[in-house]
């Protein structure tokens with residue numbers, strides 16, 4: 001069954017109960033794609049934000065360096081930066097002391113790179129999450145939101161996927177996210193750690209890494225390519241626009257649920273990569289030809305063929321529903337990318 005939010009049951013977002021205004025929220029992965037949008041949303045809602053960014057010797061704050069909202073929050077004393085590494089337990093614990101909410105988004109996320117460097121995924125995604133859980137337990141932090149992914153289901157046995165669907169590690173990335181989710185479940189059951197696992201399906205929008213499918217397609221089209229190089233066009237995905245995903249994080253920070261609850265974030269609509277490419281051609285006005293490139297095809301047993309969320313729990317528990325359609329989100333992403341596209345790098349395969 002496919003539930004289209006444009007024509008299906010009435011799943012409009014409801015006002016959030018309570019507010020993050022005045023609370024201190026630490027966001028790991030603040031420097032990343034979803035993290036930077038979530039930080040901006042928290043600032044807009046009046047939270048005090050501790051932006052945990054991966055330490056580097058350039059002092060780069062990733063995407064937050066380009067956020068005027070964040071720059072203003074720093075000047076106003078509404079935000080502060082913590083440079084660190086999620087793999088360092090003492091530093092993570094020191095950073096989390098005294099905060100009201102931890103939104104844990106830091107992770108290594110590229111599936112193809114997890115084929116060649118799986119240990120780094122275990123260290124960041126599993127040990128990193130363990131460090132956060134231990135810190136939250138030690139300090140009695142009132143709420144932790146763990147970030148899962150729809151990739152934990154593998155190719156599903158049935159769609160739409162509910163939170164009860166079995167988990168299958170179809171890539172090293174997925175296996176590490178399953179491990180992190182299970183650690184969170186175990187801390188909820190063993191120690192009543194107030195953790196909620198939020199499980200986004202594919203998210204897209206401005207600032208997404210060029211290795212993800214939508215930025216890959218849009219950048220090649222906007223660079224004026226005659227041919228677009230892609231992997232398999234048949235897999236289907238359920239795409240959520242990034243500001244809707246950030247809205248889900250804020251709602252998860254506030255919701256009243258039993259420790260260990262998992263909540264999916266997806267629209268309930270699935271489209272094939274081929275259909276996404278067609279929509280991208282429409283929003284950019286391009287007529288480029290699609291070329292399948294062998295290096296971009298994933299190992300057969302590892303490619304997840306379809307992801308489609310049943311959004312019922314997100315609606316019932318969080319009052320969440322997507323507000324930006326795929327078509328509108330693609331148009332916004334193309335507008336953001338247009339002045340930033342480099343024709344040299346647009347066609348390069350980025351694991």
Ligand SMILES: NC(=O)c1ccc[n+]([C@@H]2O[C@H](COP(=O)([O-])OP(=O)(O)OC[C@H]3O[C@@H](n4cnc5c(N)ncnc54)[C@H](O)[C@@H]3O)[C@@H](O)[C@H]2O)c1
Pocket residue numbers: 028029030031032033034035053054055062084085086087104105106107108109124128147148149150199200201202203204209
């Ligand atoms: N993008 C999606 O479609 C999607 C879908 C489902 C779930 N997720 C999850 O959402 C979260 C954010 O993903 P994203 O798409 O914003 O990716 P991203 O790569 O832009 O963000 C991940 C962030 O983690 C940080 N990080 C990595 N290693 C670290 C370390 N050792 N210490 C501290 N920080 C470290 C990176 O600097 C980066 O800012 C991840 O947990 C990912 O698994 C993403």
